[in-house]
Amino acid sequence: MAADPLALSAGVVRGMPRREAEGLCPGAMVIVRDLEEEWRRFEPVARMIEEIVPRIEIVEPGSVLVPVDGAVRYYGDEETVVETLAGKLRAAGVEAHIGLADGPFAATWAARTAVDGPLVVADTRSFLAGLDVAVIDHDDLVATFRWLGVTTLGALAELPRDAIASRFGEAGLSAHRLSRGEDRTVAPRRIPVELAVESRWEEPLEQTDQVAFAARGLAVKLVDGLRREGIAPHRIVVEAETDDGEVRSRVWRSSDPFTEDALTDRVRWQLQAWVDERRRSSGGIVRLRLDPSDLSGEGRQLGFFTDESARVEAERALARVQSLVGENGVLEAAAQGGRLPSEMVSWFRWQEVAVQVRDTSAPWPGTTPGPTPSLVSPEPSPLEVEWDEGMPVRIRLGTRWEPVLTWAGPWRMTGSWWRGEQPVDRYQLVTSAGAFLCIVRSGITYLTGIYD
Amino acid sequence: MANAALAESSLVESVISADRWDLRTRLQERDADLMVLQPGRPVELAGPVGFGLTRIGYRMLAELSRTVPVVVLDVRGWASPRAAWESGVQSPIFVRCSDPALWPRVAAALMDGVPAVYAEVPRGVRDQDLRRLAALVRARQTRVAFRPLAGDLPAGVGYLRLRAREVHWEGPDRGHGRLRERRLVLEASGKGVAGRNRTIEVDDAGTHDLRVVSDLAAGPAGRAFG
Numbered sequence: 173m174a175a176d177p178l179a180l181s182a183g184v185v186r187g188m189p190r191r192e193a194e195g196l197c198p199g200a201m202v203i204v205r206d207l208e209e210e211w212r213r214f215e216p217v218a219r220m221i222e223e224i225v226p227r228i229e230i231v232e233p234g235s236v237l238v239p240v241d242g243a244v245r246y247y248g249d250e251e252t253v254v255e256t257l258a259g260k261l262r263a264a265g266v267e268a269h270i271g272l273a274d275g276p277f278a279a280t281w282a283a284r285t286a287v288d289g290p291l292v293v294a295d296t297r298s299f300l301a302g303l304d305v306a307v308i309d310h311d312d313l314v315a316t317f318r319w320l321g322v323t324t325l326g327a328l329a330e331l332p333r334d335a336i337a338s339r340f341g342e343a344g345l346s347a348h349r350l351s352r353g354e355d356r357t358v359a360p361r362r363i364p365v366e367l368a369v370e371s372r373w374e375e376p377l378e379q380t381d382q383v384a385f386a387a388r389g390l391a392v393k394l395v396d397g398l399r400r401e402g403i404a405p406h407r408i409v410v411e412a413e414t415d416d417g418e419v420r421s422r423v424w425r426s427s428d429p430f431t432e433d434a435l436t437d438r439v440r441w442q443l444q445a446w447v448d449e450r451r452r453s454s455g456g457i458v459r460l461r462l463d464p465s466d467l468s469g470e471g472r473q474l475g476f477f478t479d480e481s482a483r484v485e486a487e488r489a490l491a492r493v494q495s496l497v498g499e500n501g502v503l504e505a506a507a508q509g510g511r512l513p514s515e516m517v518s519w520f521r522w523q524e525v526a527v528q529v530r531d532t533s534a535p536w537p538g539t540t541p542g543p544t545p546s547l548v549s550p551e552p553s554p555l556e557v558e559w560d561e562g563m564p565v566r567i568r569l570g571t572r573w574e575p576v577l578t579w580a581g582p583w584r585m586t587g588s589w590w591r592g593e594q595p596v597d598r599y600q601l602v603t604s605a606g607a608f609l610c611i612v613r614s615g616i617t618y619l620t621g622i623y624d
Numbered sequence: 625m626a627n628a629a630l631a632e633s634s635l636v637e638s639v640i641s642a643d644r645w646d647l648r649t650r651l652q653e654r655d656a657d658l659m660v661l662q663p664g665r666p667v668e669l670a671g672p673v674g675f676g677l678t679r680i681g682y683r684m685l686a687e688l689s690r691t692v693p694v695v696v697l698d699v700r701g702w703a704s705p706r707a708a709w710e711s712g713v714q715s716p717i718f719v720r721c722s723d724p725a726l727w728p729r730v731a732a733a734l735m736d737g738v739p740a741v742y743a744e745v746p747r748g749v750r751d752q753d754l755r756r757l758a759a760l761v762r763a764r765q766t767r768v769a770f771r772p773l774a775g776d777l778p779a780g781v782g783y784l785r786l787r788a789r790e791v792h793w794e795g796p797d798r799g800h801g802r803l804r805e806r807r808l809v810l811e812a813s814g815k816g817v818a819g820r821n822r823t824i825e826v827d828d829a830g831t832h833d834l835r836v837v838s839d840l841a842a843g844p845a846g847r848a849f850g
Contacts, residue, residue, distance in 0.1 A: 482739050486693040489737025493719055496730050503718045505705035517705050522717055541802040543829075544710055546678035547702040563798070580796035580803060600803050602793045606674020607803055621704070623793075623803065624678040 175200075191531065204527045207233065208441060215445035217266055218422070224257050229407065229425040237276050237425060254290045273299060275355025276425075281307055296353040301326025308347045313340060325351035368463040369394045376415040376456030381495045383447055386460060387440035388491035392484065394462045395432045405430050405464035410442050413459035420446060432487065433523045435462075490522060507532055511539050511585055512598075513548045513609070513621050538585055540598055545609050545621025552618030555610055557601070564601055567608070574603040582612070655824040658784060658812055659684060661740060661767035665816065666758055666781060669771045671788030676808040676828055678703070679711055680786065681742040681769045686712030688740040688767060695719055695734055697743035699727070699773060724748035728757065735760050740767040747774035754781050784816025789823070805829045 175184040175193070182197040194200060210233035221228050221236060229237040243253045254272055261268040271282025273293035278300055282291045293299045303325045305317045322328050329351040336344045349355070369390050377383050398405060408430060411421040424430075424438045439462065447456060494502045502522040509530035510516040516539075520526050530536075556568035557576075564576045582597035589595070596611040600623075609621035661667060661684045669677040685694040685708070695717045696703050708716045721730045724746045734741050735757060745754070754770075758781040761768050770777055776785070789811050795804030808826045813819075 482692040486695075486738045489733055490693075490695070490717065490719075492733040492737070493730055496726065496733065497719065497721050501720045503720065504715070505718065507706070507709070513704060513706060542710075543803060544704055544706040546676075546682070546704055546707040547673070547700070548704040548706075550701055578793075578796045578798055580799065580801050582799075600796055602796055602803070603674075604791075605672060606676075606791055607793050607806075608674070622674055622702075623806075624673050624676060 189531075191534070202529075204529065207437075207525065208444075210234070211441040212445050212448065215442075217261070217264075220260055220264060220266070221257065224260060225253070229423045231280075231425055235280070237279065240272065250292050254292055258290050274353055277350050277355045278353060297329070300351060300353055301329060308350065310343055310347065313343055313347060316340075367394070367397050368461060369397065370459065370461040372459045373457070376458050377443075378447060378456035381498060383443045383457070384440050384499065385491060385495040386457075387443055388436045388494075389488075390460055390462055391436040391439055392432050392488060392491075394464060395430065395435060396484065398464060405435075407464070408435060408438070409461075409463040410439055411461040411463065412443060412446060412457045414446075415456060415458045432484075437523065494522065509534050509536050511536055512611070513540060513544050514550065516544075517548075538583065540583065540609065541580075543623070546624040547622040549620050552611060552620050555608070555617045555619040557610065557617040564599065567601060567603065569603075569605055574605050576601050576603055578602045585611075655812075655822070658786065658816065658824065659826075661685070661688065661769060662783070662816075663765035663767055664762040665783035666761050666768045666770055667816070668777045668782030668785040668814075669769055669788075670776050670785055673773075675788030675791045676806060676826075677771055677786075677788055679707060679828055680808070680810075680826070681771055682708045682711035682713050682716075684767075684769050685716065685740055685742055686714075689714040689716065692739040693717060694740040694742070695738045697721065697727075697731060697734060697741060699744040699746040703744075722746060728753035731757055732760055735766045735768060736764055738766070742769045743771065745770055745772040745777070751778040754778055757781070782814055784812060785814045787811045787813070 175186060175188075179193070179197050179200050182200075184193045184197050184200070190202060194202070214230075214233040218228065218230060218236060221238060225238045225240060225243045229239070231237060238257070240250065240253050244250055247253045247256065250272055254270055258268060258270055269283045269286045270290040271279050271284070271286045271293065272291070273279045273282045274296040278293065278296045281303060282293050282299065285291060301324060305323055305325060305328060306314050307325065308314055308317075317323070317328060322331070328348060331348070333345070333348055336348045340347075371386060371390055373386075377386055394405075394408075406425060408424045409421055410424065411419065413419045422442055424435075424442075430438075439460075443457060443460070490502055499521050503519050504522055504526070506518045506520065506526035506528060508516060508518040508528040509532050515530065518526060518528050518530075558565045558567070558573075564579050566573045566575045568574075579599055579601045581599035584595055584597055586595045587593035594613050596613045598620075599610045599612065601608045601610055607623040608619060609623070611618050611620055659680065667684065669681055671677055682696075685696075688694055689712075693715075694713060696708065696719070698718050698720050699722050701720050701722070703718055705716065705718070719730065719734065721727050725748075727746055727749055731741075731743055734743070754777055760766075770782065787810065788808065790809035791806055793803055793806045795801045806828050808828060810824050810826065811821055812824055813821045
C-alpha cells in the first residue's frame with residue numbers, strides 16, 4: 173500500500189497492511205491501483221523526458237532509465253543534462269527524483285535517495301558501499317547476509333567473489349556484482365532481423381479494442397518466434413507509425429524476460445496512450461513494429477503438466493473474443509474476504525493483475541455458510557416471497573408460485589451499521605425447483621444466489 | 625446336513641450380493657463417464673435453473689482445467705467463480721456475452737481455440753448458428769458443454785443430452801441446519817448413450833466433487849437425437 177503525504181503524516185507507512193493503515197488514519201480513502209490509468213498519466217511525462225534524451229527505457233509507471241552518454245556529449249556535462257531535465261519536469265509541475273550513476277541499479281538508488289534535488293554520483297562504488305544490504309531484492313539472501321554480519325553493500329563488495337559463488341550460487345554472484353557497481357551490462361546477442369515483428373493496417377487503428385487485438389497478436393507472434401530460438405527479451409522497442417507518417421518509438425525494459433502477457437500489456441498500454449493522444453487531433457496507427465533486444469538465453473521451458481500449445485492457442489482465441497465483447501467481457505476472478513457470495517470474489521480483466529479489496533485471511537464472522545450458489549446475482553434482485561409469522565411459505569418463480577419445502581436461516585448480518593447500512597437476514601429456501609439464497613432487508617426479500 | 629445347506633445358501637447369497645455390488649460399481653463407472661467432456665462431442669445440459677446443471681458443467685471442466693485453459697461463457701453475468709473452484713476448476717476464464725446476435729461469433733471464436741468450454745446459450749440464438757457451432761466443435765475437436773437457457777438445442781447439435789429431472793436437498797429443517805448435500809436425477813439421451821435413455825443419479829456435496837451414485841435405473845429405448 174502506498175500513501176499520500178497527508179496519510180504519511182498520520183503515521184501510515186508504505187507497504188503497511190490496509191487494516192493497520194485504516195486504524196491510524198480512519199478517514200483515509202483506499203483507492204485500488206489502476207496500472208492502466210497510471211501508464212496513461214505517465215505517458216506525457218515520458219514524452220517530456222524524450223524531448224531532451226531520446227530512447228528512454230521505461231521500467232514501470234513513474235520509473236524511467238535514461239541513457240545519458242549521447243546527451244552529455246550534446247550538453248557538455250552531466251550536471252547540465254540533469255538540471256535541464258529537472259527544470260523541464262519542474263516547470264510542468266512534475267515532482268521528480270533524479271539520480272545519475274553508472275548502471276541502472278546504482279542510478280535507481282541514487283534517484284531514491286535524491287530527496288533534496290538531483291543527485292549526480294561521481295563515484296558509484298563509494299555510493300553503493302553506504303547502502304544497506306536490503307536494497308538487494310532477495311529476502312532470503314539479505315537475511316543470511318545480515319546473520320553473517322554483512323549489513324552494507326560495501327561489506328559485501330569486500331568479500332571474495334569465489335567464496336560468494338560457492339556459498340550463494342548465482343543469486344549471490346549477482347548481488348556481489350551489483351555491490352561492486354558492476355551492473356548488468358547490455359551485451360546483446362546478434363539479433364536476427366527476422367525476429368522483429370511488424371504489422372501494417374490499411375485502416376488506421378483508432379479504437380481500444382482494435383489496439384488491444386493488434387498488441388496481443390503481435391506480442392504473441394514475437395514471443396513465439398523468440399521461444400523457437402530459445403531466447404527471451406529483456407528489452408523491447410515498440411515502434412508505431414501514424415497515418416500522417418509520424419513514427420514514434422518507445423523502449424520497454426524488464427528485469428525478467430518479457431512473457432506474452434507482460435509484453436502485450438505494455439504494448440497495449442503504450443498504443444492506447446498514443447491512440448488517446450491522437451484522437452484529440454485525428455487519425456490512428458497504421459504500422460506497428462516490435463523489436464527485441466537485450467536478449468537472454470533464458471529460453472522458455474514448457475510446463476511439465478501443462479499443454480503450452482493449447483495455452484497459446486487459447487490466448488489467441490480469447491484475444492479475438494476480447495475484441496468482440498470488449499475488455500470488460502473477458503474476466504478472471506480471485507478470492508477475497510466477505511460475507512455474501514457476491515462480495516467474496518474479486519473480478520479483474522483477463523491478464524491484468526488481481527486486486528483484492530477484502531483480506532481473505534481476516535476472520536469474517538457471519539459468512540454465509542457453504543456451499544456457494546453456482547449462480548450469484550451481481551446485484552440483489554427483488555423476489556416475491558409469502559411469509560407466515562416469519563416463516564417462508566411460497567416464492568414466486570416467473571409466473572408461478574412454488575411452495576417452500578424447507579428452509580435454513582435466518583442468519584443476521586449487521587453490515588456497516590456505522591455507515592447507516594440496514595441489517596439483513598439471510599435465508600436458504602428449498603423448493604421442488606431448487607434452492608435459493610435470499611436476503612431480507614427492511615422487509616423486502618432479494619434473491620442473491622441460486623444453487624444451480 | 626441342515627447346517628451344510630444353510631452355509632451353501634449363505635455362500636450363494638454372498639456371491640449374488642458381490643455380483644450386484646460389482647455390477648453396480650461398473651454401472652456407476654459407466655455413468656460417471658457421461659460426466660466427462662469428449663473431444664468434438666458436445667454435451668447438452670438441459671433443464672430449468674436450480675437443478676444443479678451449472679455445477680455439473682463446472683465438474684466437466686474440472687479435470688481438464690489442470691492441463692489446459694478452460695472458459696465459461698456466461699450469458700447472465702451470474703456465474704460464480706467460487707462454485708467453479710469448489711467443483712475443482714482451476715483458473716477458469718469467464719467470458720460475458722448476453723447479446724444473442726453476437727453470441728454465435730463469440731462462441732465460435734472460443735470453440736475455435738479454447739480446448740474446453742462451458743457455454744450458456746441465450747434465448748434467441750438461431751438453430752442454424754448452433755448447428756454451425758456443432759460442426760466447428762467436431763472439426764476442432766473441442767470439448768464443449770452447452771447449457772441452453774430456454775428450451776432445448778436443435779437436433780444434431782448435442783452428442784449427449786443430460787436432462788435434469790429432479791433435485792433433492794438435505795440439510796435444512798424449517799430454519800435449522802443449512803444446505804449440505806443434494807441428489808440430482810438426470811436423464812441421459814442421444815448418441816452418447818447409443819439411443820438408450822438412461823437415468824443417472826449424482827450426489828453433490830457442495831464443497832466436494834460430484835459423485836455418480838446411479839443404481840440400475842435405465843429408461844426405455846427412445847429416439848436418438850443428433
